[in-house]
Amino acid sequence: MSQPPQFDPLRCEKMYRDEQSANGLPAAMPSDIGGPQQFFKQLDALGNAYRYPAQFDPLRYEKMYRDEQSANGLAAATPWDIGGPQQFVKQLVALGAIKGEVLDPGTGPGHHAIYYASKGYSATGIDSSPAAIERAKENARRARVSVNFEVGDAIKLEGLENRFDTVVDCAFYHVFSDVPEAKKAYARALHRATKPGARLYMFEFAHYSVNGIVAPRSVSLDDFIHMFPDAGWQLTYLGPTTCQVNMSMESFDMLIARNPDKAEQIRPSVEGFRLIEPWLTNGRAYAPFWEMHATRVDCSETKTLRSRSAPGAARSTR
Ligand SMILES: C[S@@+](CC[C@H](N)C(=O)[O-])C[C@H]1O[C@@H](n2cnc3c(N)ncnc32)[C@H](O)[C@@H]1O
Numbered sequence: 001m002s003q004p005p006q007f008d009p010l011r012c013e014k015m016y017r018d019e020q021s022a023n024g025l026p027a028a029m030p031s032d033i034g035g036p037q038q039f040f041k042q043l044d045a046l047g048n049a050y051r052y053p054a055q056f057d058p059l060r061y062e063k064m065y066r067d068e069q070s071a072n073g074l075a076a077a078t079p080w081d082i083g084g085p086q087q088f089v090k091q092l093v094a095l096g097a098i099k100g101e102v103l104d105p106g107t108g109p110g111h112h113a114i115y116y117a118s119k120g121y122s123a124t125g126i127d128s129s130p131a132a133i134e135r136a137k138e139n140a141r142r143a144r145v146s147v148n149f150e151v152g153d154a155i156k157l158e159g160l161e162n163r164f165d166t167v168v169d170c171a172f173y174h175v176f177s178d179v180p181e182a183k184k185a186y187a188r189a190l191h192r193a194t195k196p197g198a199r200l201y202m203f204e205f206a207h208y209s210v211n212g213i214v215a216p217r218s219v220s221l222d223d224f225i226h227m228f229p230d231a232g233w234q235l236t237y238l239g240p241t242t243c244q245v246n247m248s249m250e251s252f253d254m255l256i257a258r259n260p261d262k263a264e265q266i267r268p269s270v271e272g273f274r275l276i277e278p279w280l281t282n283g284r285a286y287a288p289f290w291e292m293h294a295t296r297v298d299c300s301e302t303k304t305l306r307s308r309s310a311p312g313a314a315r316s317t318r
Helices: 012-017 037-044 060-066 087-094 110-116 130-143 182-195 220-227 249-258 261-278 299-308 311-316
Strands: 101-105 122-127 148-151 164-172 194-207 234-246 284-296
Touching: 012 130, 087 110, 087 148, 087 164, 087 234, 101 182, 110 130, 110 164, 122 130, 130 261, 164 182, 164 249, 182 194, 182 220, 182 311, 194 234, 220 234, 220 284, 249 261
Parallel strands: 101 122, 101 164, 122 148, 164 194
Antiparallel strands: 194 284, 234 284
């Protein structure tokens, strides 16, 4: 049986040596556009421009969860609430990555904890906003599953020592993007709250653009590399992904009204959204995210692991 063409060891060599041209560039290499792709230029141009300090108004999230305006049939002030779990959470479950007792820190509307419970896992969701926990409990009641939802500070995770086998943080850590003390405390609290060998999966806002949408606050890849090995986590995967958000022009108006000092940073996303909105289903846009996987290790091992978790290694292993 002949091998499929992609396994011809000379395939790429032949394409590079082909001398035919199309529009002044090698015809056999359509990916060679004579310069960098637009997204690389955007990455470069954006740099850290869209990062800004986390707001510590303790009522900030409470007000957002209590806001009654809607967008596309869902709460407009909480665009991360897409009425169900994110695709990457479903993938983790499908791939068998979730084990034992699961923690969903900053659970918000609780869709992820509810999804784990619906698949037979014992799930705990923690949020500092009582209104979020009310919404999560109502969602669990509708889904007819039992989840341990608690109002609490997920940065500290007090009273939960040695409890969890898996933690999946969806869009919680980036809330503290510019507060290193909070991020450090959280990485250590996660270590305390988990069992030896526990797995940690994180999905957080990144600073690049997806279809013109940029995150109002974000973390860098280096952030994970610096924060987690020191707290007893060995990074096993780090790379880009996307997260769905429920957006509308009204949601953007609300976002700007809540963050008047950030209006100029948010405006390019409004323009990006205006262009792509006609193609979206129910206002679901994709936002730029990082995905990080890590394994809990004993503190005595972390010195060695810090060097093993160097950027190159961390970014290339899954
Ligand atoms: C961007 S939302 C993400 C919600 C949810 N994980 C999701 O993906 O739908 C961040 C959540 O973190 C919660 N939060 C903020 N600070 C917190 C803290 N110190 N402890 C627990 N939850 C917190 C907010 O109330 C909000 O629900």
